[in-house]
Amino acid sequence: MTEIEAINERHSVRNYKSEKIEAEKAELIRSKIEELNRESGLHLQFLESAEKTYNKLLNRTSGLNSAPSVIACVGKETDPDLDEKVGYYGEKLVLYAQTLGLNTCWAGIFSRKKIPVVLDPGDKLVISIAIGYGENQGQNHKSKTVDQISQAAGGRPDWFEKGVEMALLAPTAMNQQSFVIKLCEDGSVEFTDKGGFFSKVDLGIVKCHFEIGSGRKIEWT
Numbered sequence: 001m002t003e004i005e006a007i008n009e010r011h012s013v014r015n016y017k018s019e020k021i022e023a024e025k026a027e028l029i030r031s032k033i034e035e036l037n038r039e040s041g042l043h044l045q046f047l048e049s050a051e052k053t054y055n056k057l058l059n060r061t062s063g064l065n066s067a068p069s070v071i072a073c074v075g076k077e078t079d080p081d082l083d084e085k086v087g088y089y090g091e092k093l094v095l096y097a098q099t100l101g102l103n104t105c106w107a108g109i110f111s112r113k114k115i116p117v118v119l120d121p122g123d124k125l126v127i128s129i130a131i132g133y134g135e136n137q138g139q140n141h142k143s144k145t146v147d148q149i150s151q152a153a154g155g156r157p158d159w160f161e162k163g164v165e166m167a168l169l170a171p172t173a174m175n176q177q178s179f180v181i182k183l184c185e186d187g188s189v190e191f192t193d194k195g196g197f198f199s200k201v202d203l204g205i206v207k208c209h210f211e212i213g214s215g216r217k218i219e220w221t
């Protein structure tokens with residue numbers, strides 16, 4: 001499965017089977033995490049047993065039930081781009097999990113006391129991602145239009161359109177899609193976050209999707 005196919009098939013899944021992720025797949029996830037951590041300087045962690053990270057009371061509003069495993073999204077609290085990097089690299093992992101036949105749900109609401117994460121000095125736990133085998137595959141989210149989330153100074157080349165199309169399929173907190181992607185006259189692309197709950201994490205996720213759709217690498221400044 002390609003990353004584009006994974007984007008098209010991925011939806012947030014909030015109900016999971018109790019079965020554990022098989023050892024071989026867990027190992028693949030761990031090695032993908034090592035690779036992403038090396039590249040980003042993050043400290044993403046695969047926690048095989050989610051224990052009581054998700055409890056029904058906390059998640060009554062969002063409807064996320066327990067998941068067998070969890071990915072803790074951790075990085076240096078001094079990193080000014082921490083939230084955005086978590087979004088970008090966390091989504092790479094989410095899409096990788098999709099290619100392995102697993103389901104996921106980004107979750108800002110979870111128990112920060114009960115998640116079995118290991119924090120080194122200076123580490124900050126930004127957010128969690130529930131992971132496992134879903135009871136279902138989720139569903140398409142309601143979406144803003146291309147015009148609502150993108151602007152172009154001149155024409156709209158194909159690579160830009162494809163990037164925007166994939167960005168609209170990105171998961172965002174409460175499905176807020178609170179971002180704008182602008183194609184400038186000099187051909188550069190600007191991403192703006194219009195604020196909201198975890199909007200910097202959203203922006204990183206959106207950049208990941210745009211990059212895959214457009215085939216153009218995002219430069220981290």
Ligand SMILES: Cc1cc2nc3c(=O)[nH]c(=O)nc-3n(C[C@H](O)[C@H](O)[C@H](O)COP(=O)(O)O)c2cc1C
Nearest residue numbers: 011012062064106107108109141171172173175198
């Ligand atoms: C940063 C972030 C935080 C989220 N937090 C939660 C959450 O706490 N509980 C939940 O059920 N879903 C959460 N979600 C999932 C969104 O509600 C979901 O991505 C959105 O509704 C779009 O649906 P889709 O992921 O199926 O495309 C979160 C998503 C993101 C990106």
